[in-house]
Amino acid sequence: MTNTTPTRRQQLRLDTTAEIKRVALALLAEGGPDAISLRAIAREMRMTAGALYSYYGTRDELITALTSDMYTSLVDKTEAARDAHPAEAPAARLLAWGEAFRSWAVANPAGFRLVYGDPVRGYKVPEVGAAPEAASRACAGLTGLVAAAWPLQDQGPQEEYTWDDFDPGLADLIKTKFPDLPPGAVALALRVWGRMHGLVALEVYGHLGSQAKDPARLYRAELRDLARSLGLKD
Amino acid sequence: MTNTTPTRRQQLRLDTTAEIKRVALALLAEGGPDAISLRAIAREMRMTAGALYSYYGTRDELITALTSDMYTSLVDKTEAARDAHPAEAPAARLLAWGEAFRSWAVANPAGFRLVYGDPVRGYKVPEVGAAPEAASRACAGLTGLVAAAWPLQDQGPQEEYTWDDFDPGLADLIKTKFPDLPPGAVALALRVWGRMHGLVALEVYGHLGSQAKDPARLYRAELRDLARSLGLKD
DNA sequence: TCAAATATTGAACGCCGTGTAGTTTTCATA
DNA sequence: TATGAAAACTACACGGCGTTCAATATTTGA
Incomplete structure (x- = not known):
């Protein structure tokens, strides 16, 4: 008290x-x-x-705390890397975010597994806590990156999304942070998330390193292609 | 004998x-x-x-055997789905492969974890084994999908890749299966792999479902975008 | 039928997470 | 400064785990 x-x-x-x-x-x-x-x-x-x-x-409680710490550290890193570039260079911000994401994962593979893997059996993400907060930060950060590209967006025939298609908490967060953004941008942000996640997950779990000698190069190419497909020129 | x-x-x-x-x-x-x-x-x-x-x-030996079975079952599914479409419809083949990948993962989340994630507490992935064979099949299958799109490829300024950039076994496999394909296509195939993996991994580990109500729809959009970016029209 | 090959048991060892009952340490207050 | 409650900690027990190994049961081929 x-x-x-x-x-x-x-x-x-x-x-x-x-x-x-x-x-x-x-x-x-x-x-x-x-x-x-x-x-x-x-x-x-x-x-x-x-x-x-x-x-x-309990042990799971400890691991949950560790996971939260790890998640926060990851988001700190990516946001710092992104903010090292001005808003006028959205492509650089996107690339920096992605590179930081991979760097952190490669440097802390165990942490990556804690956050994105399945460390604790029966562990359900709690409604409130540090981990969900970090997840929200990550999502919002990504949506911000997508928002910078949204006006340039021409992803073929636009799909129609509603705010109801997403978690209410996330939707509210986005709506307050980016009032002008339509719900479709959140869908795009989640897809971008997946795209950034894929190669890194494969690499951390050892599936990529055995096939390609230089995963970093592959990832860089993927990020550039992503920026290009978002309409961001470097 | x-x-x-x-x-x-x-x-x-x-x-x-x-x-x-x-x-x-x-x-x-x-x-x-x-x-x-x-x-x-x-x-x-x-x-x-x-x-x-x-x-x-040992216990790990059993788990390795299970993982191989799972991997084989996964590759069987994806290849069957792909081959349900004729070679003249490469876009459909790509989409089918991806959808089958996700369907299998969602239907067998535990299997997906065995193959692509943290399998079982205390289990260490062996260096060699039968799983690599399934991995090769998967890689070759993906490269086949990419090969169908390769002539249409215009991924900006082409990066230069050598066969030395990849695992010798994989390189040999590709060279015999697709003699006309340059090494850059393998790099693209690996990136495609990562792209198909990302959203599914997030979903299986519960990170996507809590944010979006319909992960399948997101994934479908991602696959369509992927096909489009490969130059495949549906 | 009988001995060799194989399959299975049961107990042990040392890990693990998790409780509980009792003991020591710390500290605010009388 | 003495004291009693709260907090920190130990010791031990329980059941589960992978793994090993001598002993036993079962099957097989001659």
Whole structure:
């Protein structure tokens, strides 16, 4: 209830909570998702596995927290890369976003799996929380990129979309952020998302690297083609 | 060594081996990837877990076998769908391939995860095996689709690719199957693969369904756009 | 029929997540 | 400063997991 500085006890608790995540991330990076076990974390911290239960109600809860962190870190990276280019260069912003997406994924394959894979059995994306927030940011960011290209859009015969075709929360977010954008732009943004996701997912899961020597080059070509097909000239 | 009909004992062994896979697939379909446990399979078959070790050297070996089966089943489906259309309708063949890909994935999400994602906790993808064969078939199939569009290709300034840019096995396969195709077509095929993969992966892992009400429609639009961008008219 | 080959068991080992009961530590207040 | 409650932590138990291995049961061929 109080907004004062945390007591020593609260501070220690926060520190320990953070350390658990830090250790879990280290285990994740070094041994893959399966290396995250409460017992391993406890061992590393010279605690008992049971003691962790006063910080996270369950292992899945911890992994959810990790996933949120990862997602936020990813979105931070992509948005920063995008915003390094001015609004007058929408193509560069799109390419930067995509390249940052892939770079992050390649640098943090385990994190990518946490976010876009299926880390926890029976884990349902919670209604509220940091992960959905990051997902919304990602979606909105992509829609922004598409919005910059929307006036130039000529994707053949336009399909007709309604706001009802999308999640209400997402629809509201887009409507407030981009009042002039029709719902079809959201559909296009989701497709763009898929297009950026595809090659990266294949690569992270080892299906691309065994076929092509330079996945980065393929991805760059795909991004350029995407920008071109959106009507953005570089 | 002998090519005669198997002895009764050999037959039983084959039957049991097949039954193990069948039970594992049932568990997979019904309880998700984590439901595949040797103990559960053994329980279902009224055996001991240890007894399974005379059929599969390890749990991962069994999962590898399952993955191969799944991959083969997927490729069978896509090729059949594609071949339902004549060579004179390359656009239809491409669309059919893609739609079959998504249909299979949506119908067998667990199988899709086995093949393209995080299969089972603790499972490490082996370096070589039967799965690569299915992967080659898939790649070759896609390259065939791209080959049909290659003469029409005008993807802006052509990038220069060498056969060295790809896995030697894949390169050889393509060179014998499509002697006139330049290596750049393989790069395009891989990109097409990624494009078809992206939305499906997002959907199977639940990231798309929470945002859009009708992922199938999005995917169809993406496929049409893909065909269009390849120069294929429907 | 009998011995060799094969199939299966059952118990063990060391992991794991998860509870619970009891013990130690910390800290605000009397 | 002493005290009692809250918080942190340990110890242990339970069941599940993959895996190994000696012992046993079953089938097979001679």
